[in-house]
Amino acid sequence: MVHQQRSQPRLSRTGDTEDMVMSLAPRLAYFAGVARTEHVTRAAQELNVPQSTLSRAMVRLEQDLGVDLFARRGRTVSLTPAGRTFLTSVERALAEIGRAAEEVRADADPATGKVAFGFLHTMGAETVPGLLHAFRAGHPRVRFSLVQNHGEAMLEGLRAGELDLCLTSPVPDAPDLVARRLDEQKLRLVVPADHRLAARRRVRLAEAADETFVTLEPGYGLRRITDDLCQEAGFKPRVAFEGEEAETLRGLVAAGLGVALLPPPTVPRPGVVELTVTAPRAVREIGVAWRAGHPDTPPVAAFKKFLLSRRGSLLP
Secondary structure, three states: OOOOEOOOOOOOOOOOHHHHHHHHHHHHHHHHHHHHHOEHHHHHHHHOOOHHHHHHHHHHHHHHHOEOOEEEEOOEEEEOHHHHHHHHHHHHHHHHHHHHHHHHHHHHOOOOOEEEEEEOHHHOOOHHHHHHHHHHOOOOOOEEEEEEOOHHHHHHHHHOOOOOEEEEOOOOOOOOEEEEEEEEEEOEEEEEOOOOOOOOOEEEHHHHOOOEEEEEOOOOHHHHHHHHHHHHOOOOOEEEEEEOOHHHHHHHHHOOOOEEEEOOOOOOOOOEEEEEEEEOOOEEEEEEEEEOOOOOOHHHHHHHHHHHHOOOOOOO
């Protein structure tokens, strides 16, 4: 198929694609309206724009593309072969824009919108399900996109716009984020059931200085807290195994592969004993974080308000 070309097109075929799109985009709905009615006056009435504005927009569109899109007979027009080819893609693009607009409006709907919510793996079994159950009592149709990850990854998700809110530890201190402390969780020294300290109820962390530790990988908040607490107790932990999930570490402890500093389990784990650490004070702070200066949709604002209302009573 041969398309008739105009002389001296305003935009080169080898020109910058982004510039081309920016130039053409505002006139695509006008083009689709004229193509649908095949009449400039009727299209102008349907689109609620002056006829002269619409006519000039179509002329400029053809000049920018360098091809004739319409064959004209007074105010009546018909599509050229180039116009029909162009219309197929334009209608597809406008439909996609319409779907995207509906999606973002739906996500922002106060009653049925969506919240992208991140949280630590250790909060997934009990804390977060309880929070969502309580929140949905008053907001039964709000939808959630849930992401479990370690702290640093979730903060990057916030910065990238992939998350609206996240529960994390330690509570971040960064100029591009806002964070609020919600609660604190005691950490315990977890030892095998046949360990020399297993008969104890309390222990100073310094008493584990010669032990082999199993920990989360670097980048996890709990790993940083473990390293800091051991340093405060006067030693650097000898790490034999690094993992990604607290219950896996408990399994390693039960197998006699080391000891670990961990938050309390949801369900007691056989084969291990959990000791209260008397010194240093072994806790981790839990906080909620979001992007600074970023406007909230109504469902995000409602869930943020709910989380802040749970300050001091976040954890079961």
